[in-house]
Amino acid sequence: MQNFWLNSLLYSPAILGLFIVLVPAMGSEVPVNQVPTTNQPSSFSNAENIGQVTSVSQLSDVKPTDWAFQALQSLVERYGCIAGYPNQTYRGNRALTRYEFAAGLNACLDQINQLIATSTADLVKKEDLATLQKLQEEYTAELQTVRGQVDALEARNATLESQQFSTTTQLRGEAIFALAGAFGSDRAINTDAQNRGDTRPELDENVIFADRVRLNFDSSFTGKDRLRVRLQARNITSFNTAVTGTNQTRLGFDVNESNDVSVSALFYRFPLSDSTTFNIATEGLEYIDEVPVLSRNFDSSGSGAVSRFGRYNPIYRAAEGPGIIINQKFNDALTLTAGYVVPSGVGNDPANGRGIFNGSYSALGQLTFQPTSELSLAFTYVNAYYTDGSGVTGSTGTAFANNPFNGARTSVNNYSVTGNYKLSSKFTITAWGSYANAQAENTAVARSNAEIWNWAVQLGFPDLGREGNFGGIVFGVPPYVADNQFVNGNNRRQDDDISYHLEAFYRYKLNDNIAITPGLITILNPEGNSNNSNIYVGVVRTTFTF
Template identity: 45%
Template sequence: MKKIWKTLLASPSVLVATLILNATSVPAQTAATSDNIQEENLAQVTSVSQFSDVQPTDWAFQALQSLVERYGCIAGYPNNTFRGNRALTRFEFAAGLNACLDRINELIAVATSNVGSGDLSTIKRLQSEFSSELATLRGRVDAVEAKIAQIEANQFSTTSKLEGEVVIAATDVFEGNTPDKNTTLGTRARINFVSSFTGKDTLYARIQANNIPDTDEAALAFAGDADTNAYLDGLWYSFPLTKSTNVIAIANAGAADDVVDTVNQFDGDGAEGALSSFGTRNPIYYQMDGSGLGITQELGDSLSFSVGYLASENNDPSQGSGIFNGPYGALAQLTFEPSKRFKVGLTYINAYNQGLDAQGVDLATPYESDSYGVQATLGLSDKLVLGGWGGYTNTRSLSASGDADIWNWAVTLGLNDFGKKGNLAGVIFGMNPKVTDSSIAGLNKDDDTSYHIEGFYQHRVNDNISITPGVIWVTAPGNNSNNDEAVIGTLRTTFTF
């Protein structure tokens, strides 16, 4: 009886050893090389010492020795070689496996013939005594399998994750024309639901509440509506159309950074990186928001082309609104990244009645604009990154004649792992959007220039908490030297889970 169980237990080991020995020989050759080797008649061997190319120091020596000398189901080549480093053909695998199975059947037959009638009676009696327990166990297994099949058939997605983010910011305007110079404390809380149906697609839904007040002199990247109402602040679905084409359908609160890479090392969407909206990305990107579609086509390992269309009054059926008749932004961008240290983006945006106020230009008349931008980052070393952008917008009045030119630019410098791994020190210097020429009634040319200087230090306490103190200095706010310079201090704490 013991011999039977030992034989049965040994049988799987023989099969596994056979598969490992023949199918994973190291180093394996390519299938093409294996096909080019002339097949030879295989000869059965009785001792591993018959192989001239097998040494006791080989990693599979003991397994080969057991298969040859214990089971006698391994063959060699007529020149007394085993060729353990050669790739295995399907024919050779079938021949070796068949020889081992035949030998196992012989051992089982011999062992069974030696079992007495008393042992067989004992086995039958045990089966009878435990028949109810076996039936119960079988029923439980069947029930579990049925439940698993039902769950798999009706599951919402293959994966679904819950993510959270809380930004707490204390802000004060130390200098400036605004009469509101009291210190404020506000919070932006986000709950993100990230799901996937195929493992390659993403369904993203975000609920947000934000009561962080903004400042007049420099818009903060994490500021909100100064209330505590929670609302759906982001809903989109991204999926690969082909191996090199990705599509994103945006149903709510979309922005340019949902469609393209803004090519700025400090673009952390308010939670990380730059503290101001100006320092977060090129201001021309703010001429896009709402609902729409984006497509990115990979043109190789280092080049991609993206297009996107977002409408901000997509759910309003009234005249002058909707997806195509209301305010919109249409984007095209070519992104070139030949190495991890260098990236550049060339951007074009056509917009209607949307986004100029984000550039500090208030134009009440209906307008259409064309914007052009170039953004780049260059890693001077592993820790020192230089970046910047330039943006130009030409806007035309649709209710009266005239157009206007608006320019902006910035230079950024980042120090990664400054003081501690994961920390980031950043400096931003640039020119706020400036009207350099205008023939539109009510929109005058800016005679003065407003500069934006920002410095921050993002200290990572751990993987889930970071603290970022920073200062924003704006000269000639509104491109008017009669306005006092503004100095804004803020302390941002970000929690993620």
């Protein structure tokens, strides 16, 4: 790699004039701390495509106009001492300058000196040595200039190598600035509270300005594996039941931790074979990290939908924390995924009713079928258990759906179908439907069943307005309890009405590192109660990536 840059840089006309200026530019294309991963092509792949030029005549920019060209051509073809680009051009159709010629001559001098130093001097002909001496005398001044540039480049390269962040680790960062506010007449209350005669508290309508910062340290030791350590700090207040009376208004990147820095993800992914990958984590593993959720351009918290429900199917929110996920790819069209994840704070606790196998957990199986590049289908099943009965729908639906049995231990069988179809390069559609059967497991509570449903349609408009922008519309029904045999006092924890979620957002890409996404969320019949007024959430999310 180093030899290529030294030779090709010296032969480039633009670089000979602006040597020091262009070195950092090239460094930005091939970072010294670039770490190849299994889901990203290696940044060093460009170097693998570089070919060896063995004839000066292959360099279309070099014109054979005098004896010096013929002499150097003979040396290059005999000793193979010039490296060039695959298309044999040097950015422009013009004659070879004296400095460029001197660079090629210097390369041949180095090559022949190496042959002599390695006791292969018998391969060097006397006539060639005489030709080199004549060429050196002709281009003495130019050779001195070129060699000075080479020394400067080598010194700069040594500095970069000694000061680079890491040879195995790459830093990826993301910072979100969020301007957001919830609006409406009153907070939502569920039918249980309404039947008790509870009044509707006033909605907190003050606009907030908050942030979330993530630093991902991605390391690779084989070129095909990835160890991720994520540091996170955030202070984004959740628009949940405490603010709006419902979790249906939550943002897709919220949670307020007062900007305390913590390790929010720690996992290692590696291939077991060419078709099987294994992911193991002690913290922060989400199913969307490894399971194809099919909600392309919607699923990212930093660049996708602005709401929690609108990002992807809630079935993938069964748990987040320690666990394992295995992907088995049978062919280009069929992939099987299996995972086991327990909630954060549970897997590392040996207390009774906690730990990896004695507390809350979720087990997922999914078959992903992609018969064409335009169509993808996913059939997903999740079996989960919640010791405190909460978290059934990942805080995306009504209070009854998220905790159907008022804190009783709960087991859930969740079934879902998701489809994505790319109608054109400018329009995609994703749809899902999920059904969950939840059961109360407490011995003190009569065994009860609850049926929970949700569905949504996502309309995506890639490159809307300009390349890199994205417009999205989400319409659906957040999780709600359609039927529940559990009776709490005189009330059944069942939603009388269906809530509807309508969301629109537009991601405007200022440049490769900054994007601004305004969005509007509307919740109709919040908390499954048509007596509640509609609630609106406005968001302007600015995302910086580096």
